[in-house]
Amino acid sequence: MNRKTLFSKLKRIVVKIGTNVLTTSNNRLDTSIIEHIVEQISYLVKKKGKEVVIVTSGAIAAGMQILGWERRPKKLNMLQAAASVGQSRLMRVYERIFREEGLNVGQILLTRDVLTTPERRLYAKNTLFTLLKYRVVPIINENDSVAVEEIKFGDNDILSSFVVDLIDADLLIILSDVDGVFTDDPKKNKGKMIKEVKEISKLEELIKVGAPSAKGIGGIKSKIEAAKFVTSKKKYCVILNGKRNYCIKKLIEGEKIGTIFYPQ
Numbered sequence: 001m002n003r004k005t006l007f008s009k010l011k012r013i014v015v016k017i018g019t020n021v022l023t024t025s026n027n028r029l030d031t032s033i034i035e036h037i038v039e040q041i042s043y044l045v046k047k048k049g050k051e052v053v054i055v056t057s058g059a060i061a062a063g064m065q066i067l068g069w070e071r072r073p074k075k076l077n078m079l080q081a082a083a084s085v086g087q088s089r090l091m092r093v094y095e096r097i098f099r100e101e102g103l104n105v106g107q108i109l110l111t112r113d114v115l116t117t118p119e120r121r122l123y124a125k126n127t128l129f130t131l132l133k134y135r136v137v138p139i140i141n142e143n144d145s146v147a148v149e150e151i152k153f154g155d156n157d158i159l160s161s162f163v164v165d166l167i168d169a170d171l172l173i174i175l176s177d178v179d180g181v182f183t184d185d186p187k188k189n190k191g192k193m194i195k196e197v198k199e200i201s202k203l204e205e206l207i208k209v210g211a212p213s214a215k216g217i218g219g220i221k222s223k224i225e226a227a228k229f230v231t232s233k234k235k236y237c238v239i240l241n242g243k244r245n246y247c248i249k250k251l252i253e254g255e256k257i258g259t260i261f262y263p264q
Helices: 003-008 031-046 059-067 076-100 112-116 118-133 156-167 200-206 219-232 247-252
Strands: 012-017 051-056 104-110 136-142 171-176 236-241 259-261
Touching: 003 247, 012 031, 012 156, 031 051, 031 076, 031 247, 051 076, 051 118, 051 156, 059 076, 076 104, 076 136, 104 112, 104 118, 112 118, 118 136, 118 156, 136 156, 156 171, 156 219, 171 219, 171 247, 200 219, 219 236, 219 259, 236 247
Parallel strands: 012 051, 012 171, 051 136, 104 136, 171 236
Antiparallel strands: 236 259
């Protein structure tokens, strides 16, 4: 089955957008990139009839910019403060841009205990399905302003994989600032890009894992962990460069970009 035929059959999609995609080098929200991604997601919803859920990063980085902090703080209270300040700005940007595309959005902030407590998990699931029924685009983030270690997902790569399982999505698209998975850190060395992963257990033997960026916390390691979880649930996962023109649209139309992980 070619990619265009494959992706045409997939109905429900989770799109995770990383901090390095959403922000500039000085931590400002990159509204031009957000507009471009929103345009593509609106295309999936309105033209292709897909159900799309967004898992977004960027709240802490947006808060850092507002507060004048150049580097990501390490103290929990400072991270929580930045998330609190930045989350409202992040949602205002999404709401405005999606409204211009003729779509409404709904904000959902989660902590791990919501998805591990059966009753709360059911409520979250019902809320998401209701939003999708009325063609509202859910925008999910971890509730960083109150989350502590015991109830954190770790990062939004892991959160997005849990959301795939929660709503029985068919595909997880992880938007990063690299073109896919490489055998070595492409920002520092010339690694070879791995375009398809059919046996994820062999992948970890082929790659060298670099350190996360100053603004992010996961790096490629958490993306592979997310892909491993998703593919174990018989779902697809693709890692794309979110800053490339029309990357989502090109993927759905069958272009061989990014790294695709097949169900295990």
